[in-house]
Amino acid sequence: MKADPHGVLTGTHFLDGDHACCEGALAAGARFAAGYPITPSTEIVERFAARVPTVGGTFIQMEDELAASIALQGGVWGGAKAFTVTSGPGFSLMMEHIGYAAMTETPCVFVDVQRGGPSTGLPTLPAQADMMQARWGSHGDYEIIALCPNSPQECFDLTIKAFNLAEEFRVPVMFMMDEVVGHMTEKVVIPPADQIEVTPRKHTHKSVGDYLPYATNGDMVPEMAHAGEGYKFHVTGLTHDERGYPNMTPQIQDKLVRRLQNKIRSAADRICLFEEERLDDADVVVVSYGITSRVAQRAIDAARDRGLRVGKLRLITAWPFPEKKIADLAAHVKAFVVPELNLGQMVREVQRAANGKAKTFPVSHAGGGVHNPDEILNAIVEASRC
Amino acid sequence: MLNILGNPLDDTVNPVEPFLRSDRMPHIWCPGCGIGTTVNSFARALIDSKIDLESLALVSGIGCTGRVAGYVKLDSFHTTHGRAIPFATGLKLANPKLNVVVYSGDGDLSAIGGNHLIHAARRNIDLKVICVNNLIYAMTGGQTAPTTPGHATTSTNPYGTFEPVFNLPHLVEAAGAVYVARWTTFHVRQLARSISEAFQKKGFSFIEVISPCPTLYQRRNKMGDGLDTMKYYKEKSKVKHGAPTSEVGLTLNGEIVVGKFVDRDRPDYQTMMRAQYVETLGERYIEEPEMECVCG
Numbered sequence: 001m002k003a004d005p006h007g008v009l010t011g012t013h014f015l016d017g018d019h020a021c022c023e024g025a026l027a028a029g030a031r032f033a034a035g036y037p038i039t040p041s042t043e044i045v046e047r048f049a050a051r052v053p054t055v056g057g058t059f060i061q062m063e064d065e066l067a068a069s070i071a072l073q074g075g076v077w078g079g080a081k082a083f084t085v086t087s088g089p090g091f092s093l094m095m096e097h098i099g100y101a102a103m104t105e106t107p108c109v110f111v112d113v114q115r116g117g118p119s120t121g122l123p124t125l126p127a128q129a130d131m132m133q134a135r136w137g138s139h140g141d142y143e144i145i146a147l148c149p150n151s152p153q154e155c156f157d158l159t160i161k162a163f164n165l166a167e168e169f170r171v172p173v174m175f176m177m178d179e180v181v182g183h184m185t186e187k188v189v190i191p192p193a194d195q196i197e198v199t200p201r202k203h204t205h206k207s208v209g210d211y212l213p214y215a216t217n218g219d220m221v222p223e224m225a226h227a228g229e230g231y232k233f234h235v236t237g238l239t240h241d242e243r244g245y246p247n248m249t250p251q252i253q254d255k256l257v258r259r260l261q262n263k264i265r266s267a268a269d270r271i272c273l274f275e276e277e278r279l280d281d282a283d284v285v286v287v288s289y290g291i292t293s294r295v296a297q298r299a300i301d302a303a304r305d306r307g308l309r310v311g312k313l314r315l316i317t318a319w320p321f322p323e324k325k326i327a328d329l330a331a332h333v334k335a336f337v338v339p340e341l342n343l344g345q346m347v348r349e350v351q352r353a354a355n356g357k358a359k360t361f362p363v364s365h366a367g368g369g370v371h372n373p374d375e376i377l378n379a380i381v382e383a384s385r386c
Numbered sequence: 387m388l389n390i391l392g393n394p395l396d397d398t399v400n401p402v403e404p405f406l407r408s409d410r411m412p413h414i415w416c417p418g419c420g421i422g423t424t425v426n427s428f429a430r431a432l433i434d435s436k437i438d439l440e441s442l443a444l445v446s447g448i449g450c451t452g453r454v455a456g457y458v459k460l461d462s463f464h465t466t467h468g469r470a471i472p473f474a475t476g477l478k479l480a481n482p483k484l485n486v487v488v489y490s491g492d493g494d495l496s497a498i499g500g501n502h503l504i505h506a507a508r509r510n511i512d513l514k515v516i517c518v519n520n521l522i523y524a525m526t527g528g529q530t531a532p533t534t535p536g537h538a539t540t541s542t543n544p545y546g547t548f549e550p551v552f553n554l555p556h557l558v559e560a561a562g563a564v565y566v567a568r569w570t571t572f573h574v575r576q577l578a579r580s581i582s583e584a585f586q587k588k589g590f591s592f593i594e595v596i597s598p599c600p601t602l603y604q605r606r607n608k609m610g611d612g613l614d615t616m617k618y619y620k621e622k623s624k625v626k627h628g629a630p631t632s633e634v635g636l637t638l639n640g641e642i643v644v645g646k647f648v649d650r651d652r653p654d655y656q657t658m659m660r661a662q663y664v665e666t667l668g669e670r671y672i673e674e675p676e677m678e679c680v681c682g
Contacts, residue, residue: 006672032480034472053663056672058479063505067472070465074445074476077463078484082476100466227443227461227477228484234407234456236464245410246456246464 001200003027003160005193006055015188017155017181018043021111022051023190024159025083029198030109031057032075032082034068036090039123040179041113044085065090069097073106077235079226081163081201083109088117088130092137099138100237101172102260105214105222107201109162111175113182114290114341116367126179127367128290129342134174135319141257143264145271146174146319148289152186158316164199165271169263170221176318178341180291180370208232213244214256220263264320273316274325278304282311283334284383287326287350289315291370292339299339299376308384310337318346326353335383339363339376359386402429405439407459414453418604418612420571420597421451424518425458427574428489431581437485444487445474447499449525450599451491451518468499471506474513482656485514485585492519492533496552500532507561510589512654516581517554517592520599521636528602535638539606556631558592559648565591566631566648571598572619573644580646589654596642607638 007026015023022044025033031052035045049059057080062068068084075082086094091112101108114130116122134146145165149155155177162173204211204223213233214222225231238246239253264271275293278300279285288296293314303310313329315322326336326349335358338347347362354360363379365371406429415421432439439460446455448467455462465473470488478486488495495503495517506513522540523529529542532552539546555566565587569577577595584591598604598615609615619642626634627645634643653661663671 032476034476053667054670054672056674058659060475060479062472062475063501066469067475067502067505070469071472071476071479074463074473074478075480076476077461078477078480080480082480096466097469226481227463228441228481229461230440232439232459232461234462234464236456237466238464245407 001198003193003196003198004029008193008196009190010192011190013188013190014185015152016043016183016185017149017152017177018113018183019047020152020155020188021159021175021177022047023188024156025109025163026051026055027156027190027193027196028160028163029081030083030163031055032072032080033059034062034071034075034082034084035059036062036065036068036086038087038090040115040182041085041087041111043182044111065093066096069094069110070100072108073097073101073104076106076108077227081167083111085111085113087113087115089120091130091133095137098144098172099140099142102138102142102144103237104235105170106172107166107170109159109166109173109175111177113177113179115179122368124179125368126291126370127341128178128292129345129367131176131318131342131345134176141261143261144172144174144319145169145264145317146176148176148315148318149181150290150293150314151181152184152188155181156188156190160196160198164197167199167201168221169267170202170224171264174319176290178290212242214240215242216259220259220266268320269324271317271320272322272325274322275312275314275316277312279311279313279329282309284308284310284337284380285313285329285333286310286337286339286376286380287313287315287346288339289318289346292341295371295373296339296376298373299380302373302377303380308380310380310384315346321349321353323349323353326350327355330354330357333358335359335361335386337361337363337376337379337383339365339371339379341365341367341370359383401433402426405429405432405459407457410457413457415450416601418598418600418615419450420520420595421454421518423571423574424516424577424595424597425454427577428516428581431578431585434578435582435585437585441483442485442487443477444489445470445477446488447490447494449491449494449523450520451489452494454489468494468497469502470494471499471502471513471515475506475511478512479656486512488513488515490517491524492517492521492554493523493531496554496557497532503558504561507558507563507590507592509655510562510564510652512588512656513590514581514584515590515592517594518597519554519594520597520603522599522603524599524602528599528606533636535636537638538603551635553631553635554594555592555634555647559631562590562652563592563648564589564650564652567646568594568596568634568644570596570619570623570642570644572616572623576644583646588657589652596636
């Protein structure tokens with residue numbers, strides 16, 4: 001369906017990534033947000049707080065991130081599209097409720113504008129060191145989806161995508177920004193509402209008597225109902241059967257947890273977005289994401305100028321990891337160069353997917369700034385010689 | 387006579403049965419536990435107050451009382467430990483037409499969820515909170531709670547507790563609740579009446595129900611079984627409506643002051659929010675979220 005025009009600020013704007021993310025959420029139909037202030041993400045909810053009363057919705061500043069990350073899920077079960085935004089320390093506090101959203105299949109979006117860590121770390125400076133936390137931070141086995149924008153325009157476009165994926169798969173989607181992308185200001189084009197596709201909630205059409213909240217009817221994603229509609233359904237973070245009732249048997253646990261994984265894994269090809277450039281003749285591929293992909297671009301161009309056969313793979317979807325794409329490339333290329341603003345997170349996935357068929361060269365950076373393109377160029381040169 | 391669903395009363399059926407998920411019985415609560423008694427009073431309050439069950443949602447946290455959500459035939463949410471109140475806050479704000487009840491235990495609401503309890507009371511979110519206080523962490527085996535009276539024996543204070551305790555009515559009154567009452571599981575009718583009254587209030591209402599845990603609290607403290615506890619509640623409870631909440635703290639073997647302590651009015655969160663937006667935004671304020679657009 002098309003976006004509700006009330007939330008769409010059609011036009012050409014000069015926005016930073018945080019503000020563009022907020023406009024993306026509004027365009028996607030988000031009408032409820034619960035937040036807690038934390039640099040460098042707060043501008044997103046500041047703008048939402050200013051905008052949402054004029055489009056029909058609510059923002060509440062909660063007492064902490066634990067509260068924000070569960071209040072938004074109350075909002076979802078009350079019928080709203082909802083999200084919260086945070087940065088590393090708050091993201092750590094939200095982990096329990098990312099697990100709750102995964103287990104209860106609550107469609108929602110968690111925005112993490114990454115800064116340097118661990119702990120309080122570098123509040124106003126960038127990092128990309130929450131990538132593994134986004135995937136594995138809550139306990140137990142589950143799958144999430146994570147997207148990585150590299151510009152304010154993508155903060156708008158991909159926030160809509162994040163909401164759409166959340167609704168389609170009934171899964172929490174992590175929107176993994178970084179401080180630079182959040183605070184850089186660029187041109188952002190917001191199209192008319194009738195050119196924006198939004199995915200509606202997968203709401204049941206079954207009658208009250210026929211509705212089973214967690215029956216999947218063959219397509220792995222159950223249909224949802226909202227409180228107040230007469231379905232009198234039960235939702236629990238306990239292992240549950242198709243009725244939503246707690247069931248503590250290994251059989252039901254296996255069935256449920258495998259479905260939570262498989263509903264994402266089986267659709268990975270469709271979920272995984274990436275941007276590729278000059279891969280045809282490449283024998284070295286630079287794999288990057290977020291702000292680092294823009295630094296890497298310069299290194300790639302410089303390497304090509306030197307006659308090195310280097311290509312670019314930019315991950316737009318980080319999770320599920322596009323392992324098939326990496327495996328396919330590994331069969332043809334010598335090496336992957338993986339620059340990231342952490343001491344080696346996604347590079348491990350690249351290494352795993354390459355499975356020994358191509359070498360991997362991490363270009364790590366502990367955060368607080370971005371790479372010098374020369375560091376990436378040097379790694380490309382080294383990789384080309386291997 | 388009609389039952390809770392508006393059908394003619396069948397005297398072979400317990401009047402609260404249509405309100406329960408009978409396909410989930412038997413429940414997990416121990417013999418002599420008071421939680422089921424509180425659910426019975428809650429159901430009777432729903433019958434008495436003729437609340438529309440379709441617009442009623444119930445939210446629980448974790449623990450023995452947290453299991454209430456799983457046994458009531460309502461839109462019911464069994465959330466995470468301590469977070470029933472913020473979940474309920476989101477639910478209520480997204481759909482203001484819902485009546486939202488939070489039903490949870492003393493450990494869940496006042497320890498791990500204590501921050502949310504005081505802030506929801508401060509904001510005066512329109513929630514009805516029923517706090518079953520069994521003075522202990524029961525689900526996990528009888529550990530000390532912020533409500534465990536001094537000198538009681540628990541699994542984590544095997545030589546007796548010595549921490550000062552929370553007086554919950556005093557705490558929530560200070561934080562801003564508009565309705566505060568306390569009963570024991572001996573006071574089933576008074577409890578049902580209080581719950582009905584809370585449904586008439588707009589704002590943060592808090593009802594504490596002192597309830598036995600014969601398995602872990604009464605046994606360890608040599609207070610007998612469930613029946614002995616009923617006798618204790620009967621003998622030691624003193625009804626003092628309007629009692630200053632600063633004077634209703636609980637002790638190990640002492641008097642239990644019960645009654646309606648606070649019944650006052652102040653605008654609830656959504657009323658204040660609306661007023662502020664109308665004043666500052668005027669016609670630009672769009673009040674009702676257009677929820678229809680979310681669904682396919």
